[in-house]
Amino acid sequence: MGSVRRGGSRGFFLYLGLNVIVSAVTILGILALWDRRSTPPPTPPATPTLDPAAILASAIPTPTETLVPTATPYVYRVQPGDTLFAIALELGVSLTDLMALNDLTETSVLDVGQELLVPTPGGPPPPTATQAVATETPATAQAPSVAIVGVSGAGDLATEAIQIINSGGGAAMAGWTLEDGQGNVYVFPALTLYRGAIRVRTGAGADTVIDLYWGLDHAVWTPGKTATLRDATGVVVSTFNIPAG
Numbered sequence: 001m002g003s004v005r006r007g008g009s010r011g012f013f014l015y016l017g018l019n020v021i022v023s024a025v026t027i028l029g030i031l032a033l034w035d036r037r038s039t040p041p042p043t044p045p046a047t048p049t050l051d052p053a054a055i056l057a058s059a060i061p062t063p064t065e066t067l068v069p070t071a072t073p074y075v076y077r078v079q080p081g082d083t084l085f086a087i088a089l090e091l092g093v094s095l096t097d098l099m100a101l102n103d104l105t106e107t108s109v110l111d112v113g114q115e116l117l118v119p120t121p122g123g124p125p126p127p128t129a130t131q132a133v134a135t136e137t138p139a140t141a142q143a144p145s146v147a148i149v150g151v152s153g154a155g156d157l158a159t160e161a162i163q164i165i166n167s168g169g170g171a172a173m174a175g176w177t178l179e180d181g182q183g184n185v186y187v188f189p190a191l192t193l194y195r196g197a198i199r200v201r202t203g204a205g206a207d208t209v210i211d212l213y214w215g216l217d218h219a220v221w222t223p224g225k226t227a228t229l230r231d232a233t234g235v236v237v238s239t240f241n242i243p244a245g
Helices: 002-038 052-059 084-091 095-101 129-133
Strands: 074-077 115-118 146-152 161-166 177-179 185-187 196-201 211-213 226-230 236-241
Touching: 084 095, 084 115, 084 146, 084 161, 084 196, 095 115, 146 226, 146 236
Parallel strands: 196 211
Antiparallel strands: 074 115, 146 161, 161 196, 177 185, 177 226, 226 236
16 A cells, blocks of 8 residues: 555656646747747848939039129320320220220320320230121111221331221221322222221231221321221211321
């Protein structure tokens, strides 16, 4: 009887131990599974968002203001034989600007030693062909205003020239004439003079956009003579009396 009870006790405790072990393993498995489910998945790294407009804007340099230097007038002292036209042509400045700056007109008489303000410091380069002959478009509706404004080098064939300006709209001068009143007549070639100036030189040479050559072998502009400019129909456009030297 005693041996039977001992065998039953051992079986009970063996069963109880196995039950504890199985329970423990089950609980540990459940806890491990629960821990795995309760842990949030790692957050993926944020993908940068590209803004094409912002990238393009950053690639374009920011414009900076360009400061234009202000021209400072300088003084020119009138020399013997100078005219407004000759001064403007020599210094490469606008005749209109030169007259406006000094409150003068095309018929103003200059005195030797007179001081004139010149629009730009040192004078810009001489006018180009486009600037000298055509500084306005042919579409301008303004009427031409062509006039003889002076003579340079009177009596000296090498330098003698009549100075003509147009302060209005384009003037088609083909067939116009320049006369000295003593039978010498210069006929203008096919030429449209826009706002600007030209010279008719007495001697021979190759025409340019600002210089036309009469082709004579002697000077014609002596003191007291009158230069007469006529259009193609013979109408007098302008006259100029050669002053005493």
